[in-house]
Amino acid sequence: MIAPSSLPRLFAHAGSRPLSLEEHEVAFRRFGPLASVLDELEASGLVGRGGAGFPTTRKVQLLRSQRGHKYVVVNGMEGEPAAHKDNRLLSTNPHLVLEGATQLATMIGASRIAVCVARDNQTVVHHVEHAIHERAGEDSRGPHIDLHTPPWRYVAGEESALVHWLDDNESLPQYRPGRPHILRIGRGATLVDNAETCANVALIGRYGAQWFRSLGTPEHPGSVVVSVTGAVTRPNVLEVNLGTPIAAILAAAGADPNPQAVLLGGYGGAWLRGEDLATPYSNEALAAYQLSVGAGILAVLPREACGVVEANRVVRWMAHESARQCGPCAFGLPALADDLLDVVRGGREGIAAVARLKERCGVIEGRGACRHPDGVVRFVRSSIDVFSADIDNHLRGVPCAGARSRQRYLTVPALENEEELIWE
Numbered sequence: 505m506i507a508p509s510s511l512p513r514l515f516a517h518a519g520s521r522p523l524s525l526e527e528h529e530v531a532f533r534r535f536g537p538l539a540s541v542l543d544e545l546e547a548s549g550l551v552g553r554g555g556a557g558f559p560t561t562r563k564v565q566l567l568r569s570q571r572g573h574k575y576v577v578v579n580g581m582e583g584e585p586a587a588h589k590d591n592r593l594l595s596t597n598p599h600l601v602l603e604g605a606t607q608l609a610t611m612i613g614a615s616r617i618a619v620c621v622a623r624d625n626q627t628v629v630h631h632v633e634h635a636i637h638e639r640a641g642e643d644s645r646g647p648h649i650d651l652h653t654p655p656w657r658y659v660a661g662e663e664s665a666l667v668h669w670l671d672d673n674e675s676l677p678q679y680r681p682g683r684p685h686i687l688r689i690g691r692g693a694t695l696v697d698n699a700e701t702c703a704n705v706a707l708i709g710r711y712g713a714q715w716f717r718s719l720g721t722p723e724h725p726g727s728v729v730v731s732v733t734g735a736v737t738r739p740n741v742l743e744v745n746l747g748t749p750i751a752a753i754l755a756a757a758g759a760d761p762n763p764q765a766v767l768l769g770g771y772g773g774a775w776l777r778g779e780d781l782a783t784p785y786s787n788e789a790l791a792a793y794q795l796s797v798g799a800g801i802l803a804v805l806p807r808e809a810c811g812v813v814e815a816n817r818v819v820r821w822m823a824h825e826s827a828r829q830c831g832p833c834a835f836g837l838p839a840l841a842d843d844l845l846d847v848v849r850g851g852r853e854g855i856a857a858v859a860r861l862k863e864r865c866g867v868i869e870g871r872g873a874c875r876h877p878d879g880v881v882r883f884v885r886s887s888i889d890v891f892s893a894d895i896d897n898h899l900r901g902v903p904c905a906g907a908r909s910r911q912r913y914l915t916v917p918a919l920e921n922e923e924e925l926i927w928e
């Protein structure tokens with residue numbers, strides 16, 4: 505058996521149905537006992553694949569220093585409408601995710617693992633349920649694994665909201681005075697990692713740090729799973745080598761080869777201009793544009809689309825997804841959406857709205873209990889910058905062809921009473 509030293513890794517052996525536990529053990533047969541999985545994890549340089557990019561070992565060390573009952577939470581909520589990667593992973597290699605979670609639980613001394621999948625996604629729920637059932641009789645001394653199915657919402661996948669749900673059935677983010685901050689279920693310290701991070705921990709546990717670092721860049725090692733959406737022949741989930749030029753990833757996904765811009769990091773992320781697609785897909789290369797890989801989403805906007813209309817749709821939906829606990833978020837985000845609508849409509853109101861948008865972003869930023877409003881502010885600022893030509897056209901009363909077309913590119917769930925902008 506040869507270790508998957510090239511791609512695919514996480515999707516090695518993946519087929520049209522989930523691998524059973526027996527198939528998983530054959531496919532990813534251990535090379536041999538490692539001296540210490542924790543040492544290997546540290547040497548691997550793995551950073552979380554859920555969005556924040558926090559070093560996995562630092563989280564583990566923090567939790568190891570805690571006493572009493574502890575928990576591991578596997579975040580498979582996939583709150584971003586444009587993301588499909590964790591669902592794909594849990595539907596093909598669920599045991600890789602569960603094995604990584606078990607390794608993490610052993611490292612921190614946790615007795616329970618809670619796997620969280622949105623209840624709206626019944627297929628994935630079924631696959632995970634089956635995989636947990638298969639493992640139940642394997643090792644009675646190992647941590648107990650449960651499946652939890654919160655309702656799907658954008659903020660429900662935020663890690664403190666997930667822990668809040670497990671603690672008392674409320675999907676509301678919790679105020680965290682500073683990071684890193686230890687989340688708790690009851691009094692039990694809780695480690696939250698997303699499904700892809702757990703799967704990488706499992707592979708590092710089996711093949712070691714050196715193997716893991718044989719892909720990616722020295723600063724951002726390994727492979728990453730990317731959801732490519734927007735102007736693509738069909739939404740695609742690809743595992744790619746970190747450091748691959750973004751243009752090459754888009755080509756592999758059958759995306760528009762000459763797009764206007766690509767949104768990175770989901771709806772709390774920012775845009776990369778079409779001229780910059782030779783940039784390697786890694787945190788250190790993207791830092792030059794104040795961007796990061798984030799939650800592994802590339803949403804492609806073609807030249808014929810209107811960036812302002814698309815930004816308005818996203819911000820309106822993100823405002824709707826606020827948990828409405830904090831004023832800047834509950835009132836500020838709908839105001840940003842209204843301002844963007846004024847810009848779309850153009851004229852004198854639009855000119856005033858551009859000034860208001862900039863001012864509001866400064867007022868909202870950093871004032872929510874969670875990072876939801878900060879993400880929206882980042883997205884709005886980036887949209888104003890990257891689509892400045894579109895904005896100028898709207899302000900002059902000449903909306904672009906993209907605005908007049910009914911074709912939209914970003915995946916945004918429909919809202920009740922939403923007005924569709926139509927020009928005659």
Ligand code: SF4
Nearest residue numbers: 827829830833872874
């Ligand atoms: S910032 Fe927004 S989403 Fe976050 S806790 Fe406050 S109201 Fe909820």
